[in-house]
Amino acid sequence: MDYGTLRGIFTVLIFVLFIIIVLWAYNKKRKTSFDEAANSIFDVNDKNNDLVNKNEGDK
Template sequence: MDYGTLRGVITLIILTLFIIIVIWSYSKKRKSAFDKAANSIFEEDHKEETNKQETNNV
């Protein structure tokens, strides 16, 4: 196996991994987990604001 063939095989492996990652990330099974992770920052901010308001009222 020469250097050109090796580079071709490695390129095909990387392309295959890329396609697998894209399919995994856009699958319907993962959508709810990604949506939850995307919205988690807003939930934490809301909790902190609620805690600040409660401490100010006391």
């Protein structure tokens, strides 16, 4: 096996891995978990605001 063949095999492996990742990312079953992850930053911010408002009311 020469160097060109190894590079070709490596290129095909990387391409197959890319296709698998794309299919995983755009799978409809994953949409809800991705939506939850995308909106989680807003949930944390709301919880922090509730804690700040609660602490200000104690003063």
